[in-house]
Amino acid sequence: MKILLAPMEGVLDHTLRDILTRVGGIDLCVTEFIRVTDQLLPQSVFHRLAPELGEGSVTPSGTPVIVQLLGNDPVALGENAVRAVDMGAPGIDLNFGCPAKTVNKSRGGAILLKDPEEVYSITAGVSRALHDRVPLTAKMRLGFYDKLLALENAQALEAAGARQIVVHARTKVEGYRPPAHWEWIARIRESVSIPVIANGEVWTVDDHRRCREVSGCEDVMIGRGLIANPFLALQIKGLRGHEAHDRCWPEVLWLVLEYHRLVMQRIQPRHVHGRTKQWLQMMKRYYPEAELLFTQLRTERDAQAIECLLVRESDRLGINPDR
Structure with a gap:
């Protein structure tokens, strides 16, 4: 399979x-x-x-x-x-x-x-x-x-x-x-x-x-x-259990932050905010936290400001974004 x-x-x-x-x-x-x-x-x-x-x-x-x-x-x-x-x-x-x-x-x-x-x-x-x-x-x-x-x-x-x-x-x-x-x-x-x-x-x-x-x-x-x-x-594939969404969210947030940082390196600055918001929008079907985070980021267009917000949220959840 x-x-x-x-x-x-x-x-x-x-x-x-x-x-x-x-x-x-x-x-x-x-x-x-x-x-x-x-x-x-x-x-x-x-x-x-x-x-x-x-x-x-x-x-x-x-x-x-x-x-x-x-x-x-x-x-x-x-x-x-x-x-x-x-x-x-x-x-x-x-x-x-x-x-x-x-x-x-x-x-x-x-x-x-x-x-x-x-x-x-x-x-x-x-x-x-x-x-x-x-x-x-x-x-x-x-x-x-x-x-x-x-x-x-x-x-x-x-x-x-x-x-x-x-x-x-x-x-x-x-x-x-x-x-x-x-x-x-x-x-x-x-x-x-x-x-x-x-x-x-x-x-x-x-x-x-x-x-x-x-x-x-x-x-x-x-x-x-x-x-x-x-x-x-x-x-x-049975390689991961069906954990509650709130227990998965810290890992997902780390992925979003890593994605945002890679996008900052790879595409023009004016497009970065749209890519990160787009992914959060698509994840809200599965993670309610993604919708809440999107709401916080909705009007922000500066990529570095978005990174700072993602880092603050990671800190709040006890995630080390630079591991």
Whole structure:
């Protein structure tokens, strides 16, 4: 049983991948998508979104990281896939699931699921360019407006050379609204011979169990659930108990402080406050303390002032932030 960390643009960047994989339980990460139009991108673009390429394609704690590409030009995608592999990527993933309007407007992500022939053409182009040097995988939703082409799209991916498919169990129109239709992942799994990984609406250990039972999948990809509860992967694997949230919070606060300090080092100062607040916002589903802390930070934009507040809160809880 493997747990994969999902790609989430503007959220699960390399710094949060670093922090979450330090906690443990995650077997593989997929980068935020690298958008490809009609040209070969410079290496700087790859290093910006996937800096792990310069470190053996693993996070600092040693978790493998594969590169995700998004676009609709088979040739350009193939050329950029080869560049990523030459830079050290151990695998290439293709994005057929992004629901963002700006992405779909430029014919990227989930909108491609309207046409299984185009899904096939794109995937086949990248597969030919890679020549089996590394595994080619894909992430898809159940469709755009509806689920009528779900099986056909999955079969197109397999026929074109994808070795594995992650299925987010909702359509583009359904967005992230519950429920996730895990039963459709089971139908897809039965229609192809390559491995299928389930994705969508896994927030707890029980969700993970039910997702595997309904979908029939051995492996699961989790995004928001791991952001809301950094210990979820360890809990799923039985490597950590289900402690009360108030007993977990001091550890979580230490992670937030460490994340904030890393973000201060890695991105422009004016963006730091937004990243830290974003994570706290997403954790409030699981930790009431995160919502209280977010309220204290809501109007603060100075990164150093936020660090001081986090340190004071750590001191109050008896945490040594510099351990």
